[in-house]
Amino acid sequence: MIDQQTAKRRGMPAVILDGDDTLWQTEPLYDEARTDTATYVSSLGIDSQEFEQRQREVDLERAASLGVARVRFPGSSVEAARSLAASHSIQLKRRQLRRVSSISSEVFQKKAPTDANAADVIARLRDRFQIALLTKGDEEVQRKRLADSGLAPLLDFAHIVDQKDEDSFRYVLSRLQANPLDSWTVGNSFRSDIVPALSFGMRAIWVEADAWALEDAPEVADYTGRYLTVKGLDEVPDLITKAGEVARDRS
Ligand SMILES: [Mg+2]
Structure with missing residues (x-):
């Protein structure tokens, strides 16, 4: 008009x-979502600092192919949790990975x-x-x-x-x-x-x-x-x- x-x-x-x-x-929303996710994965036996560092690396790698797609950030959290769990011989359940994804997705709901x-x-x-x-x-x-x-x-x-x-x-x-x-x-x-x-x-x-x-x-x-x-x-x-x-x- x-x-x-x-x-x-x-x-x-x-x-x-x-x-x-x-x-x-x-930027603070992404940091907060990453930290909240790290707190949750630490309850599953994964070191929270190690998770945060890995999540940043994975997210940067995935940005090359996924760009700004909404699935990128939570998906990077899932991939980081999965790879750290595997390297420490921790078995993660599907519902735990879904929880990782949903905590990270809060970045899109917060103001x-x-x-x-x-x-x-x-x-x-x-x-x-x-x-x-x-x-x-x-x-x-x-x-x-x-x-x-x-x-x-x-x-x-x-x-x-x-x-x-x-x-x-x-x-x-x-x-x-x-x-x-x-x-x-x-x-x-x-x-x-x-x-x-x-x-x-x-x-x-x-x-x-x-x-x-x-x-x-x-x-x-x-x-x-x-x-x-x-x-x-x-x-x-x-x-x-x-x-x-x-x-x-x-x-
Ligand atoms: Mg900008």
Whole structure:
């Protein structure tokens, strides 16, 4: 539905925001689910620390083939429990493995806390920019996280993808009729949020946080000077304003 207000905003430059660990925090939910699962498997005779380490390794390996599929994280817990049980000659029952899976699956039911500054940051940017969410993940899980965040009414557009690449950024900007050269990407993952947007000519702000191991990007050094860095979302509006002033002074 394009109402009058929306129509008026089309063509304005855009800020494309990432969801997980940018607008809302999910990393602590995964840590909590892994720890809760570890507590349960320790009652079955498997060392909890050994389990947590193995689960992370397995999950990283499986990410290559399964990506953001919902079955990945709980399945990695099952596989980690199974392999550790086998190496310690422990027999696990099917119902125990189902319990492992269901405890790990709680990560999808729990509410991801919204960044305390998210609504204020969006409100401050909205008079100059269209605001979009571009988030990678399972469609249903991400729809729930967006609804839980309470931020949906502040967004001009939301798009959920399996993989963020140049095409996903191009698609969002084309829907908003926004020029990439005046538009920004903001996110915590260098590989997903920064690199594809830069290759499409957008400007970029990397929210530096403890990123998920998969997202550690060795290519960061290749992009020196092409993106800006913040410690938190609250720094974004001033940084964009300042960058605009610098660009005007140069022209
Ligand atoms: Mg993220």
